[in-house]
Amino acid sequence: MGAGMSADKGAGSLAELKTTWVLQYASSEIKYASGSSMAVIKKAANGSATPLLALAFQSSTEAHEGSKSQHLRFTTSKDGGETWADSKCVMWGPAPLWNPILHYDAGSSRLLLFYCESRKSLSPGGDIKYITSSDLGDTWAPPVTIYTHEEEGDVPKVCSGKLLVAADGSWYLPVHHEPAESWQTFAGSSFHPLSEAPEKQAQLAAPPGASAQSMTTAAAVLISRDAGATWKASGDIEDARTWLVNPVIEEGSKGQLIMMFRSATGKTYLSTSGDRGVTWSRPTTNSLPNPNSPFATVTIDGQVLCAFNNSQTKRAPLALALSVNDCKSWEPLAMVEEDATGNFTSPSIVEWADDTIKVVYTVWGTGLRLATVKLATVDSATA
Numbered sequence: 001m002g003a004g005m006s007a008d009k010g011a012g013s014l015a016e017l018k019t020t021w022v023l024q025y026a027s028s029e030i031k032y033a034s035g036s037s038m039a040v041i042k043k044a045a046n047g048s049a050t051p052l053l054a055l056a057f058q059s060s061t062e063a064h065e066g067s068k069s070q071h072l073r074f075t076t077s078k079d080g081g082e083t084w085a086d087s088k089c090v091m092w093g094p095a096p097l098w099n100p101i102l103h104y105d106a107g108s109s110r111l112l113l114f115y116c117e118s119r120k121s122l123s124p125g126g127d128i129k130y131i132t133s134s135d136l137g138d139t140w141a142p143p144v145t146i147y148t149h150e151e152e153g154d155v156p157k158v159c160s161g162k163l164l165v166a167a168d169g170s171w172y173l174p175v176h177h178e179p180a181e182s183w184q185t186f187a188g189s190s191f192h193p194l195s196e197a198p199e200k201q202a203q204l205a206a207p208p209g210a211s212a213q214s215m216t217t218a219a220a221v222l223i224s225r226d227a228g229a230t231w232k233a234s235g236d237i238e239d240a241r242t243w244l245v246n247p248v249i250e251e252g253s254k255g256q257l258i259m260m261f262r263s264a265t266g267k268t269y270l271s272t273s274g275d276r277g278v279t280w281s282r283p284t285t286n287s288l289p290n291p292n293s294p295f296a297t298v299t300i301d302g303q304v305l306c307a308f309n310n311s312q313t314k315r316a317p318l319a320l321a322l323s324v325n326d327c328k329s330w331e332p333l334a335m336v337e338e339d340a341t342g343n344f345t346s347p348s349i350v351e352w353a354d355d356t357i358k359v360v361y362t363v364w365g366t367g368l369r370l371a372t373v374k375l376a377t378v379d380s381a382t383a
Contacts, residue, residue, distance in 0.1 A: 014334035015355070016374035020081055022055065022360060024367040030073075030087075031063040034362040036348045037162065039102040039111065041136065051352070053077040054137060055360060056090070056100035056113055057368060066122055070096035072115055074137050081358060081370040090140050091131060093117055098124050101173070103163040105227070110134050112228065114159050114173060120149055120206075120213075121180040125156030128175060128222070146231040147175065147222055153214030155179050159222075160294065161248030162348070167255065171224040172277060174247035174259055175233070179215045186217070186243040186264040187292060217243040219261055223277050235280045237261075237271050244269055244283060246294040250304055252326040260327060264292050266312030270327055288330050291315055296349045297327075298357065306330065307347035307359045311340075318344035318361060320373065336361075336371045 025031050034057065041052040053076065060070045071092035077084045091097055095118040103112045111133040118126040128147040131140045147157050155177045164172040206213060220235040237244055237259070244261035252258050257273040259280070267285040288295075288308060293315045295308035303324050310319040310332075318337040321330040336359055337344045343364035352358045352372070359371045 014373065015376045016372075017334070017336070018372045020370050020372075022075075022081070022084055022368040022370050023087070025063070025365075026367075028367075029061055030059045031061055032065060032067075032070075033057050033059040033073075033368050034065065034346045035099045036346060036360045036362065036368060037100050037102040038348045038350045038358065038360055039104040040350050040352065041104050041111075042106070048078060050078060050080060052136065053081055053350075053352075053358070054102055054104070054111065055084070056102045057087075058096075058098055058100060058115075059087075063365075066096055066124070068095055068122070070098070072097050072100050072113070074113070076137060080352065081372065090137070091115065091143065095119060095126070096122060096124075098126075099159050101159050101162060107227070108134075111137055112163070113140070114163065116156070116158050118156070121156050123156060123178065123180040123183065125149075125158035125178045128157050128159050128173075130228075147233060152220075152233065153177065153216060154211055155214040155216070158245070160246040161296065162298075164249045164251060164257075166251050166257070166276075168276070169225075169227070170276060171228060172249050172257065173222040173224075173231075174219070174249045175222055176219045176243075176245045176247060176261075177214065177217055178243075178245060179213065179217060182215070182217050182243055217245065219244045219247045219259065219271075221247075221249065221257075221259065221277050234277050235271075235273075237280050237283055239263075239269065239283050241265060242269075248295065248297045250297055250299050250327065253302060254326075256326070258327050260286070260288075260295075260297070262290055262292060262294055266290060268295070268308075272326075286328060286330070288321060294346050296347045296359075298349045298351055300351050300357075305333065305349060305357065307336065307349045307361070309344065310335075314340070314343075315345045315364070316340050316342040318347065318359075320357075320359075334373055334375065336373065337363075 036057040073087040075087035101114040114130040129143040161174045219237040242263040246262040261269045268288040269283040271283040320333040322333045347361040
């Protein structure tokens with residue numbers, strides 16, 4: 001068998017760590033950036049041997065989340081994140097845009113950028129849409145709506161984790177329902193960006209006679225069996241004790257689907273599906289802590305890596321963990337940001353080389369940072 005990544009702290013699982021800035025507010029008109037998503041395009045258009053690294057993020061000229069000027073920006077790097085092209089606005093509107101999810105479809109040579117757009121509320125979510133580019137992000141086609149605010153309970157819909165293309169070719173986009181006031185219920189005393197902008201917390205009031213807005217938080221998945229031409233929502237994953245939001249999805253060792261969720265209990269939750277996403281198990285906790293914060297996963301050679309905040313109460317430090325048993329348990333792998341007093345949030349993680357990953361994340365109040373992490377490996381045949 002081939003080499004696997006070491007989770008033994010004593011063996012020194014982190015071989016090398018390098019960080020670079022993608023964006024710093026101090027030298028930019030952008031004063032808020034988060035919700036980053038990366039995609040790796042293996043063969044760059046210019047024929048370079050170095051893959052093209054693409055990045056999308058939500059941003060604003062106001063220094064907080066949820067402003068009406070919150071829009072989506074896109075940039076690329078031809079040298080693995082050492083330098084970046086000037087970012088450009090690729091989508092904006094009269095209300096905030098949220099949570100861009102980048103995916104490169106090699107079969108059609110298209111970039112797809114999923115996102116959600118507020119329409120009846122200024123809180124996260126609304127309609128889920130996507131735009132496409134056939135020229136590596138130079139131009140983008142008009143948006144297509146795949147999941148509306150009104151469907152299944154008249155509640156804002158939020159896309160979160162990266163798109164999964166399963167072994168059978170099915171596409172899975174993890175989503176959740178987030179009622180406008182739910183963050184006030186489930187965030188509690190923990191950090192929430194909207195708490196920085198009290199004047200932005202007021203939601204758009206429904207007019208007299210409008211149907212009641214749903215107050216149920218639940219996770220689900222959008223499924224496409226035809227490479228994105230049509231979509232169907234499946235799943236109603238919830239827990240009475242907490243919201244289950246910002247889901248991520250991976251394919252397990254036996255072909256099962258695995259979703260994990262941010263929660264308000266200090267722990268991550270997990271649900272599985274053995275029937276291609278049609279039904280989902282009752283969510284249970286696993287060993288990964290969660291301070292009510294988004295996290296990100298990637299599967300490499302059957303092992304799942306997770307970029308997460310290693311705390312039950314704070315968005316610091318930012319760490320990497322490894323699971324070799326379908327996300328049931330986790331072992332520490334490496335530390336990306338050790339400052340326990342910092343605020344490191346909304347990571348996105350991609351495989352860059354056989355033993356190298358890249359993690360982009362928000363350093364709150366400062367900007368976007370990229371970590372290139374080279375991991376030590378062990379030979380699984382002799383370990």
